[in-house]
Amino acid sequence: MIAKLIAEEIQKKILEAQREGLLPADIKPRFQVEPPKVKEHGDYATNVALSLAGQTRQNPRELASWFAERLAARQDLFEKVEVAGPGFINFFIAPSYWQQVPRFIEKEGPDYGRLDYGKGQKVQVEFVSANPTGPLHIGHGRGAAVGDTLARLLSFAGFKVEKEYYINDVGRQMKILGRSVYLRARELSGEEIDFPEDHYRGEYIREIARQLLKENPDFLKFSEEEALEEAKNFALKIILEGIKKDLKDFGVYYDCWFSEKKLYEEGLVEKALNFLKEKGLLYEKEGAVWFRARDFGDEKDRVVIRASGEPTYFASDIAYHYHKFFVRGYDLVVDIWGADHHGYVPRLKAVIKAFGLSPDRLQVLLIQMVNLLEAGRLKSMSTRAGEFVTLRELLEEVGRDATRFIFLTRRADSPLDFDVELAKKQSRENPVYYVQYAHARLASLFRKAKEAGISKISSEEADLSLLDTPEDFSLLKLLDYFPDTIEACVSKLEPHLLTFYLLDLATALHDYYTKHRFLSEDISRSQARLVLARAVKQVLATGLDLLGVSAPERM
């Protein structure tokens, strides 16, 4: 948060410089305030002088001195402001600033870190949206963890968030699903079936067929057309129920399960295509209807209605996004897809542009694939063949906390090796316990404090100037940085930054633990440290909650 305050101060000084004629009025004040990598360079540093001097061809060090001198006047914030290197300005923050951070946190409680960044804008996060043709597997789990945490973060940062799952319940995949179940059912009734290669071969299909025969023993006597329809609907229902249960057990709740079928039933596909047609963006060629995607940056035009008269999947997606923006009116839409769909991004962006909207209104987050490691070996997975590790198995073997946490220990766009053995281990190798342990340790500390009869006092009463060791300041600085972390996660759509932050905070806490005692003869110092400990515990709890991971009182 101090970074924000510094940036505000700098802004004021830029205006001052412009008034005094030191800087031209039309200058673009682009600069950063960030913690330097080297401790000797202070708590925060800014490149404002370098950036401005670059534009005006002034001497950066002279400009930096001008700023440094004036900024130093804020003695409540800065102990020292110095010019260094080619023209950086380094800030050494006043200890008294850091020491009052726990007061903020105590006052805000679970709301500490909450931002108004989103200003109440309506944002939709659509994620997982796996075809309902089989159980969710490990890759969907990653999408679920990233999407759900991102949604929580956006909401925490002041957006009005809705989470959505798009159900592809029409089209070819569905037909194949129905047929797969139908054929298995016939097989189960004793018929010999040559099961097609390109159908769903997983064991779960047999299971569904078995259930269907049990609930509706006569269904094979229907006409083939009716039986296929019945099998399809039944399978969809069962699979969707399973998906919903898996996600619920993973801690993921949706505001809306949106059916593709509904787009057709409500005439939205027609409506959206008409919208484009009226703008002259559709044309006919070789019996099909095409969308002028090229005009909007895609590499070629795309078919929306096949020569057969059937709409393509792309047509559904046009309608779906039409609905998102024009019917439901989201300010921002975040779609989370598997990275194998990346070629589809320009196509959909083209649609958004054709709608006359800024392409920034749609953000597509691509999630790289998950490789499963077993005993250090890559395990191959194939959905069609029914060989994969399901999210369900992962939840049962590894547990929700470790699974969610591990999925968020990488940037979404880098592939992730998921090592099941490691995830099950309850040791340092498994990062989730490291953070949870920090929380549990603090909980235990408060139990001990109570036993020792050290009364709990508020941060207002405590003498926080006693938080004066390097380890105190490490913790205080990290606590102060928490809201900045939230903002970074949201502005970059990178929830993994929160995971790394929590690991840093836990490290600082464990370090503190071995070097200092929270509870001692010195009652005022103990009380000050307990105030600090409470603040750390609060931030750990808030952070873990955003990740959807529990913050245990004991382990």
Added chain:
RNA sequence: GCGCCCGUAGCUCAACCGGAUAGAGCGUUGGACUACGAAUCCAGAGGCUGGAGGUUCGAGUCCUCCCGGGCGCACCA
């Protein structure tokens, strides 16, 4: 062939819109519990950021080319 993403320590990964001396964990070597939880901590070794150019005060980060890997390139979803 074209496009997108990625190459950072032995391994797995960070590095906030281009910032100063590239950081963690695992592994490895050696150390720290008769005091709040050792699921912890401390120290050592380990790097030409795949390669070559370029842009500039300054490049892991931006541009070009090359090498290596992943994924796409449907009137499939």
